[in-house]
Amino acid sequence: MSFFATLSEKPWLATDTAQPQPAMNAISLLNNQKRIALKFFLAVVTVIFSLFIITFLERSQFPDFQALAGQPWQPLSDPWRLWLNTGVLVAASVAMQLALYYARTGRKRAVLAATGVALTLTVQFIVAQLWVWSLLNDLGYYLASNPANSYFYLFTAVHGAHLIGGLLVLAWVFIRVSRKSLSDTQQSWARVSGNLSLCANYWHYLLGIWLVLFALLTSSAETYQLLAALCGF
């Protein structure tokens, strides 16, 4: 039913509502509810990152802002380390999707392996981001020495914090899967694959956000100027 059709209903007309139908599958209902909650949560996450990005674009137009990329001597002009990290995060997303696929076919060992790989790769991504932090720090690009640096640390930290939140949930799912017996019913796998599908969506979404941040952080001052002009700054 469309939104406008809902809003134009005539609520003052009483009708006899049919008696409830036999119970709908409780697990698929629960999965449905969690999916809706995740959608709203991702909306919240989107707003958070959008606002950060908007402030970034405005701040980038101030004279003291020195972009981290664009000229050969700037540290993110050849961001091969970040490309490497991106590859790790892409692999984690693929592993999540595989885990979901195996869960739908009820293969416990494969689910555990794929989830384990996803967990490991994601932790590796976070560690590798910290590695980039320490390199930048060694080069003298400190958190407070330039707003461009501040934003680099801020964006990667906030993105990492979201990944850590996801890791906690995924670890919980991993433990639950590891406790399942091999002879479990289709029904109980439905619940696991529901949870895994939420995790996979969350991973893909955070990957998408990372790609946006990656593109933004490694752009040149001219690109910022163009984007800021489009936003009216």
Place this chain on the structure above:
Amino acid sequence: MTHTAIAEQIDESHHPSSFITRYIWSQDHKVIAVQYAITAIFVGLVALVLSGLMRLQLGFPDSFDFIDPASYLQFVTMHGMIMVIYLLTALLLGGFGNYLIPLMIGARDMVFPYLNMLSFWMYLLSVLVLMSSFFISGGPTGAGWTLYPPQAILAGTPGYNGGIILMLVSLAIFIVAFTMGGLNYVTTILQARTHGMTLMRMPLSIWGIFVATILGLLAFPALLVSAIMMLLDKLAGTSFFMPAIVSLGESLDYNGGSPVLFQHLFWFFGHPEVYIVALPAFGMVSDVLSVHARKNIFGYRMMVWAIVAIGGLSFIVWAHHMYVSGMNPVFGFFFATTTLIIAIPTAIKVYNWVLTLWRGNIRLTTPMLFAIGFIFTFTHGGLTGLFLGNVVIDLPLSDTYFVVAHFHMVMGVSPIMVLFAAIYHWFPLVSGKMLHTGLGKTHFWITFLGTYAIYLPMHYLGFLGVPRRYYSMAGTDFIPESAQTLNAGITVSAIIVGVAQLLFIINVIISLRSDKKAAHNPWEASSLEWQTPQIPPVHGNWGAKLPVVHRWAYDYCVPGAVDDFTPQNVPVDAAHLSEGEAEGDRS
């Protein structure tokens, strides 16, 4: 982990067994609602005392040694922040949202009860962090509730070291708590409605809470973002908001940041926040008016559309709080126009409340008095909002008592009126006891007339140019002596109104201690929350079978109906007299 409060499911939920799981670590939405409400009312009383202290200083300057300029600013800041966020938002959504959503839509509980419990404990943590700032050296922040940088984190502002940090951390925790609760509210409303409860059959309270929660989910991130960036400016020395600045003769390490950027972020949250508070209040007052006027709410669909429209518009008006910060005149025109456009759906709501009363069978109960009082205070507050929405009028009036009077009428007194209406209305449901009518009406009249005695004169002070947030007006030639007399009068009224709130507390205590039980549905309401098998509802709310809904929540005095109200779960056939009976009735 969680149980599902879905329409078809039989009641197999986590029944609490011990005192601790029942009342402390409870996952029952009703207990969590009461926990939220008690915490919110407690901090609200703290903020009320703070406002009393401010008024003492303003009314009788130099008479109280313990109020110095620094502590005055701290009182202002903490009063504002506590009232707006920790009292109103928490009580309306955490308290009433939690209590009413499952009961009004016919669910057994929220869909994620565990998350709901976490939400309350995070909220309590945020309150404790905020309160702890009273006990650290330097005290709480005195930056004003808007926390504008650069002054919020620089020497010279009270609490610039510990206080502001605790404030920002507390806000961040509150936002996490709100997000947990908010995800629950929207998912429950969308997914756990009982059979026959279509979206357009929901009581307006639920519509208000629903849209307000969505606003909160989308607006609070702006506050979170600004809190994180300001914390970095304060703790790590970044320059997101901090410009190059000389403080106490010393040039600081900050460079190039934009304080106005913070203002944009803050008000991108701050303006929707007004409607996060107002929309649930709009909804609840609609239900109270309809029940006690024994008439269906006038223009239900228009009321829903107005709630949705106000929610959408509230995101494109924020910069009307920043006219004096300076902006492109085109933007000023844009924000003034959108601000005035919001008046249209809002006015529709006011007209519909009045038209609901028109030729109704009004019962002047205590909740009804508060609800009608709300129509007055909200109209007054709203009309001054039309003044301030215009750039040319806002500029001279900005930062005067006119603004203070405006937002206290529209956002302080009005939601409080609705909260009292709602508490008096739903108290029998929550506790099974009635609040005393005589005490309640006394409470109403003192509060209603008293708030006018406080805020009406403030408009005149504003016209005189009396600036807000000033500790003392001494030495300001343009302010006449008479303004001080007015200020003293306002203070006396404020103290009377503040003390009168004790009547309410006493009323609650007396009622809870009395043995007299409330009737099952004392106001003869037709909405679903009064149709539970037990009053107060027990865990699981509905006994063995969930209710089935056949109508909207406003069938009062329907021609040909058996009673003057028809509960939502009464089938169509049972609600109407047969032809013969109806004939006999008429003859």
